[in-house]
Amino acid sequence: MEIDLKIEVGKIELKNPLFLASGCAGYGLEFEDFFDISIVGGVCLKGLSLEESVGNEPSRIWETPSGMINAIGLQNIGIKNFLKDKAPLLRKINTIFIANFFGHKIEEYVKVAKILEDEECIKALEMNISCPNISEGGIHFGVDPLLVHKVVKEVRKSVTKPLWVKLTPSGNIKETARSAYEAGADALVAINTIPAMAVDVEKMDFRISNKVGGLSGPAIHPIAVKMVYDVVGEVPIPVIGCGGVENAENGIEFLLLGARAFQVGTALFYNPNAPVEIIHGIKDYLKRKKLKSVKEVIGRMKAKNKGKDSCS
Amino acid sequence: MRYLHFEVSSSKRYGDFCEVSLKGNFEPSLPGQFYMLKGEWGSHPLLPRPISILDEEKNEIKFLIKDVGIGSKKLVELKKGEKLSGTGPLGNHFPFERIKKNEEVILIGGGVGVPPLFYLAKTLVGKGVSPIFIEGAKTKSELLLVDAIKGLGLNFEITTEDGSAGKKGVVTLIAEKFRKSANYVFACGPYGMLKSVSEIFSYGKCRCFVSLEERMACGYGICLGCAVKIEEEKGKERFQRVCKEGPVFDSRVVVWK
Numbered sequence A: 001m002e003i004d005l006k007i008e009v010g011k012i013e014l015k016n017p018l019f020l021a022s023g024c025a026g027y028g029l030e031f032e033d034f035f036d037i038s039i040v041g042g043v044c045l046k047g048l049s050l051e052e053s054v055g056n057e058p059s060r061i062w063e064t065p066s067g068m069i070n071a072i073g074l075q076n077i078g079i080k081n082f083l084k085d086k087a088p089l090l091r092k093i094n095t096i097f098i099a100n101f102f103g104h105k106i107e108e109y110v111k112v113a114k115i116l117e118d119e120e121c122i123k124a125l126e127m128n129i130s131c132p133n134i135s136e137g138g139i140h141f142g143v144d145p146l147l148v149h150k151v152v153k154e155v156r157k158s159v160t161k162p163l164w165v166k167l168t169p170s171g172n173i174k175e176t177a178r179s180a181y182e183a184g185a186d187a188l189v190a191i192n193t194i195p196a197m198a199v200d201v202e203k204m205d206f207r208i209s210n211k212v213g214g215l216s217g218p219a220i221h222p223i224a225v226k227m228v229y230d231v232v233g234e235v236p237i238p239v240i241g242c243g244g245v246e247n248a249e250n251g252i253e254f255l256l257l258g259a260r261a262f263q264v265g266t267a268l269f270y271n272p273n274a275p276v277e278i279i280h281g282i283k284d285y286l287k288r289k290k291l292k293s294v295k296e297v298i299g300r301m302k303a304k305n306k307g308k309d310s311c312s
Numbered sequence B: 001m002r003y004l005h006f007e008v009s010s011s012k013r014y015g016d017f018c019e020v021s022l023k024g025n026f027e028p029s030l031p032g033q034f035y036m037l038k039g040e041w042g043s044h045p046l047l048p049r050p051i052s053i054l055d056e057e058k059n060e061i062k063f064l065i066k067d068v069g070i071g072s073k074k075l076v077e078l079k080k081g082e083k084l085s086g087t088g089p090l091g092n093h094f095p096f097e098r099i100k101k102n103e104e105v106i107l108i109g110g111g112v113g114v115p116p117l118f119y120l121a122k123t124l125v126g127k128g129v130s131p132i133f134i135e136g137a138k139t140k141s142e143l144l145l146v147d148a149i150k151g152l153g154l155n156f157e158i159t160t161e162d163g164s165a166g167k168k169g170v171v172t173l174i175a176e177k178f179r180k181s182a183n184y185v186f187a188c189g190p191y192g193m194l195k196s197v198s199e200i201f202s203y204g205k206c207r208c209f210v211s212l213e214e215r216m217a218c219g220y221g222i223c224l225g226c227a228v229k230i231e232e233e234k235g236k237e238r239f240q241r242v243c244k245e246g247p248v249f250d251s252r253v254v255v256w257k
Helices: A078-090 A106-117 A145-158 A173-182 A218-234 A248-256 A274-288 B070-076 B111-126 B146-150 B171-178 B191-201
Strands: A007-009 A012-014 A018-020 A042-048 A061-064 A067-070 A096-101 A122-128 A163-167 A187-190 A194-196 A213-216 A239-242 A261-264 B002-014 B017-023 B034-039 B049-052 B055-057 B060-066 B083-090 B105-110 B132-137 B155-160 B184-188 B207-211 B227-233 B236-241 B248-250
Touching: A018 A274, A042 A078, A042 A122, A061 A213, A067 A218, A078 A106, A096 A106, A106 A122, A106 A145, A122 A145, A145 A163, A145 A173, A163 A173, A173 A187, A173 A218, A187 A218, A213 A218, A218 A239, A218 A248, A239 A248, A248 A261, A248 A274, A261 A274, B017 B070, B034 B060, B034 B070, B049 B060, B049 B070, B049 B111, B055 B111, B060 B070, B060 B111, B105 B111, B105 B171, B105 B191, B111 B132, B111 B146, B111 B184, B132 B146, B132 B171, B146 B155, B155 B171, B171 B191, B184 B191, B191 B207
Parallel strands: A018 A042, A018 A261, A042 A096, A096 A122, A122 A163, A163 A187, A187 A239, A239 A261, B105 B132, B105 B184, B132 B155, B184 B207
Antiparallel strands: A007 A012, A061 A067, A067 A213, A194 A213, B002 B017, B002 B083, B017 B060, B034 B049, B034 B083, B055 B060, B207 B248, B227 B236
């Protein structure tokens, strides 16, 4: 039986529902020693900003039970260097590249988006809204539904490429999801890392120089599953699940609840072969369930979503 | 580099340390390179651990691992026949290729910094270069690879902080003697030791290289966790990755804390 893994996210056709998550996949060129990058559905590139960003002082990471906290500080080469040094190489690779980007002011988001609009290897833009807005006292864009609406709307007006918004788990995700949708987002990614902290009791100091970091890995997977369930119930646009996926089962959970695709992030750090294993695992699952297409999995549990989530 | 599954072919425990040998279809390594190693214990601890290569022979690669926390504790407890995964060889290496036979080469190691220097010493001896090896520890029982280093037949000096073996004090007491004569210095060990070594040798004709440590998640350059500040040009500092641009850096470009 021929197994069909093809899916669509809006107008973008993908060979399978697996994306490499932004921040865990560099600029898409770092995996050639492990596997052929063209096997994945898509790659969400390391977040880009208008200017190069050097990132935070070390220590930048701390391991926690089944997870890790990171505060890299959105270190990146900047949009100009990306276009000059990386984009020409990406144009030759047969997969979909999504440009993750961020700013600290609405104008910065707009500027970066406009530049990315003209780069042919970029098929969609993924907005990271988990950043402090320096124009409004440092409040994070992503937690305030009004700010989400404002920044997404401004970017939406400026570009024609599909616009994805990566939601933060902070705040009320149903509200921020709705804001992003109403402002014109084409798809939503749920979730970004969860704000977290760890303390070194011997040194009586923070484990991470930035104090706060983002928790990722299997520890956050069940939280991401719940939030994907919430977002799918809230908006009619495609949702992409992200958070702690390390095997096919984790990804299929998102798909069954109605996510159109999923992203693999932290697992790449401890198993660079994870994408190969996960794609293989999805095929096995479809065979076992006697399904021909992964589309038959997507949203299969949606009918069960209604009316069962009273307080727990 | 490759991501491989290994089986432990032997494991020998010495106190907090364990010498673990792995067999598999690995790529050849160079002294100073490392692997990210993780056993099959699921998601806690989640991340693999960076471990320097102690030695490599046909079909077999060796590590000397110290129990310093939850991840390394699991690694030192591995028994023959147990499985683990590893990514490597990773990072750059001690740049030994241009060293001439008549040049003075000093290797300075402490703690888990000793194993990669043993690999370097063995490689140098194989090239006909006879380095001076200085090993330091708190006390005699914490000295590593003493017989193996002696077995290489080179000039070997020991220091212990309590004087229980070799000269009483720290490695720099001996290293100091070579301040003017050394052509090459390679050091690996605690940060304070590396900084002191750097202060002695970062001038004149001497080329001094230090192998740095930093917490890392992936080991192959994508997580950007293992940042270390490097002076790339005069007055221009930038973060580089210990796992990719390092772990071995020219001591003169490291921005010491």
